[in-house]
Amino acid sequence: MKVAPAPSPKAGSLPTRHGVGPSCVGLPAGPWPSFTDFLVERFPAVTRKTWLARMAGGLVTDEFGEPVTPERAYRGHMRLYYYRDVPEEPDVPFDETVLFQDAHLVACDKPHFLPVTPSGNYLQHTLLVRLKNRLQIDTLVPIHRIDRETAGVVLFAVQPVERDAYQALFRRHEVEKNYEAIAPWRAGLEFPLIRKSRIVQDQPFFRQREVAGEPNSETRIEVIEGEGDRARYRLSPVTGKKHQLRVHMHALGMPIENDRMYPPVSPTPDDDYALPLQLLARSIAFVDPVTGQARRFESRFSLSGL
Numbered sequence: 001m002k003v004a005p006a007p008s009p010k011a012g013s014l015p016t017r018h019g020v021g022p023s024c025v026g027l028p029a030g031p032w033p034s035f036t037d038f039l040v041e042r043f044p045a046v047t048r049k050t051w052l053a054r055m056a057g058g059l060v061t062d063e064f065g066e067p068v069t070p071e072r073a074y075r076g077h078m079r080l081y082y083y084r085d086v087p088e089e090p091d092v093p094f095d096e097t098v099l100f101q102d103a104h105l106v107a108c109d110k111p112h113f114l115p116v117t118p119s120g121n122y123l124q125h126t127l128l129v130r131l132k133n134r135l136q137i138d139t140l141v142p143i144h145r146i147d148r149e150t151a152g153v154v155l156f157a158v159q160p161v162e163r164d165a166y167q168a169l170f171r172r173h174e175v176e177k178n179y180e181a182i183a184p185w186r187a188g189l190e191f192p193l194i195r196k197s198r199i200v201q202d203q204p205f206f207r208q209r210e211v212a213g214e215p216n217s218e219t220r221i222e223v224i225e226g227e228g229d230r231a232r233y234r235l236s237p238v239t240g241k242k243h244q245l246r247v248h249m250h251a252l253g254m255p256i257e258n259d260r261m262y263p264p265v266s267p268t269p270d271d272d273y274a275l276p277l278q279l280l281a282r283s284i285a286f287v288d289p290v291t292g293q294a295r296r297f298e299s300r301f302s303l304s305g306l
Helices: 035-042 048-056 127-135 160-171 244-251
Strands: 023-027 060-062 078-082 097-101 105-110 151-157 176-184 193-201 208-211 217-227 230-237 279-287 294-298
Touching (some): 035 078, 048 060, 097 127, 097 294, 105 127, 105 294, 127 151, 151 160, 151 294, 193 244, 217 244
Parallel strands (some): 151 279
Antiparallel strands (some): 023 078, 060 078, 097 105, 105 151, 176 230, 176 279
C-alpha cells in the first residue's frame, strides 16, 4: 500500500475537466524556438497536430494561467499545464462501491483491474476520476494507493489540506491493514510468520526484488484456511513498499494466484478478466486524525473459493 504523493497546484493552473485535473511539465533551459517544439520533442507519442488542437481549445497554459499559443517563444524554468487525452482507453467493466463519505474522508471498494489514479493508458477508467465525476468533488485526492491488479479498500481525502494528517498515520505505522490472498500451500513453514527483507527496484522498472541488506519491508503472514495444495492467507503489512506483498509471497515460494509479474511471465496484450490477481485489501482501521473517531472499513469483495 503506497502513500500517494501530494500535488503541487500553481496559481492559474487549469481546473478539473470531466473529473481529470491538468498534467504538469517542468521546463528546463534549452534551445527550443517555441513551447510547441519542446512539447513535441518531450512527448514523442503526441503529435504536433494534437498539441496544436489542444492549444486552439485553450487546454495548455503556463503556471500563471496565460494561454500557450503555437508560436509562443520558449522560456525555461517554469511549468506548463495541459490535459492528457487517451483516445483508445481500455474499458474496465467493473464498478467501485463507496463504503463511507463525510466532509473529510471517502472510503471506496476498488474492483480488480481498475487503477487508482490516471497513468499510462488509463484516464477516465480510474478510481479517482470515476469518484470525482460521481461524487462531484473536484478536490478529492488519494491518501494511499493499491496496485491496479489488487481489489479492496482505498481512502481519499476530501480536503487536500487534510491529506497529510491522514498520510502521517501511514508514516507512523498507526494504520491497521489486512489483506487476503490465495496462494499455494507450502509444507514446512510455521505460521504465523514475519517476513522482513530489503526490497529495491528491479528490471524492468515496474518490478521489485529482494536484495541483501537492512530490511525496509515487513509483513505478517497467517493462514486463514487451506484445502489441498492451496490456502487463504491473511497478510498484514507493517510497511508499504511497492509490490511488497507480492514480492514477499513469491520469495517464500508461495506466489499469489494469477500474479503475472511474480514469478515473471510473458505479459498478454490484454487483461484476462476471468483471472484476477487473488489479492484483496480486506480491511483498514485507524483513528481519524481530523475527527478523532475510530474508523474501520472492510471490503465487500471476495476472492475465489478454496
